[in-house]
Amino acid sequence: MSDVTDKRLRRTRRLSDERREELLRAGVELFSARSYDEVSIDEIAAAVGISRGLLSHYFPSKRDFYVAGLRRAADDLLAAVAPAVRSTAGDRLRAGLDAYLGYVETHARGFVSLMRGGIGSDSEVRAILDGVREALTVGVLEGLREAGVERPSLRLAVRGWIGFVEAVSLEWIERGEPSRDEVAELARSQLLAAIGG
Amino acid sequence: MSDVTDKRLRRTRRLSDERREELLRAGVELFSARSYDEVSIDEIAAAVGISRGLLSHYFPSKRDFYVAGLRRAADDLLAAVAPAVRSTAGDRLRAGLDAYLGYVETHARGFVSLMRGGIGSDSEVRAILDGVREALTVGVLEGLREAGVERPSLRLAVRGWIGFVEAVSLEWIERGEPSRDEVAELARSQLLAAIGG
Numbered sequence: 001m002s003d004v005t006d007k008r009l010r011r012t013r014r015l016s017d018e019r020r021e022e023l024l025r026a027g028v029e030l031f032s033a034r035s036y037d038e039v040s041i042d043e044i045a046a047a048v049g050i051s052r053g054l055l056s057h058y059f060p061s062k063r064d065f066y067v068a069g070l071r072r073a074a075d076d077l078l079a080a081v082a083p084a085v086r087s088t089a090g091d092r093l094r095a096g097l098d099a100y101l102g103y104v105e106t107h108a109r110g111f112v113s114l115m116r117g118g119i120g121s122d123s124e125v126r127a128i129l130d131g132v133r134e135a136l137t138v139g140v141l142e143g144l145r146e147a148g149v150e151r152p153s154l155r156l157a158v159r160g161w162i163g164f165v166e167a168v169s170l171e172w173i174e175r176g177e178p179s180r181d182e183v184a185e186l187a188r189s190q191l192l193a194a195i196g197g
Numbered sequence: 198m199s200d201v202t203d204k205r206l207r208r209t210r211r212l213s214d215e216r217r218e219e220l221l222r223a224g225v226e227l228f229s230a231r232s233y234d235e236v237s238i239d240e241i242a243a244a245v246g247i248s249r250g251l252l253s254h255y256f257p258s259k260r261d262f263y264v265a266g267l268r269r270a271a272d273d274l275l276a277a278v279a280p281a282v283r284s285t286a287g288d289r290l291r292a293g294l295d296a297y298l299g300y301v302e303t304h305a306r307g308f309v310s311l312m313r314g315g316i317g318s319d320s321e322v323r324a325i326l327d328g329v330r331e332a333l334t335v336g337v338l339e340g341l342r343e344a345g346v347e348r349p350s351l352r353l354a355v356r357g358w359i360g361f362v363e364a365v366s367l368e369w370i371e372r373g374e375p376s377r378d379e380v381a382e383l384a385r386s387q388l389l390a391a392i393g394g
Contacts, residue, residue, distance in 0.1 A: 160368070160384075163360040167361070
């Protein structure tokens, strides 16, 4: 392959990657505002400003687009929570909860839709959701171990706590109360109780 | 309508109701052992010992059969937990948790399948699951109010705790440890912490 062809191919691939990235960002916004069933493939194409044909070049089906967008959203959520690790030990939990609840608040509809079914029987969707839970569990466990916390069934307690945070997040988003700070404080005190027992 | 015809009709209906009930019980057993996708309609008919045609007289589709069985399982779970109300105030939580975890253990595969997707995007399935969560939340709230427990966002804390119990139940069933008593104790201490904060 000549250098020129090689360069051209790489440039095309880069543009294609950028375009795909742009589409995914738009998809996350779209599915954050409304649920999977509410959004049609024509609407997706119109919202991102390309033809249905070109969209299907990047994503063969609505499901493919949704799953790719969900994977991006999962990465975004974990990326939002990650900097909390740099907080001092005492602030880390609070910073992580602020980041998590902030993401939930900004992507309320998409979060509710995912947690309450989305296309829940889909094994890829399930794997993405489990991946987020596992990453959060591992992150919290690392923080706790660094802080010298030890107790039997610590992993089980932390996994349960992630379930607690998901359930209160859903209830909070659907009821619109109490304040985000109160939810964070409830979750924080709950983890301290879970690891102290 | 003559008295004789009326009696005959009532008898036919009663037999039909009994048959339906019998099929549902078999369905709950079937879906408790394996997941929705694993069980075929032919297998259901064979397991309950009737023809596919007669099965479809009672339940037009596999989904109808699953949803009806799930509704029965939800009723069974709540019925299993209900007698805990008759325990003394101090034992009530422990008795309720024993009943819940006992049901989860006996119907492990069906519980995991339901919680991890089942046919999760189905709005009826979602409604049944939400109904169980709501009934449990209301039951726990009543118990707490009778015990004189009051705190802001009590409902939110209890709803979060139900999420905690679901998450630890799943993790417990999938890992096969620790013992049921330890899981119950973890959940019990977690609720006491949630309401004390």
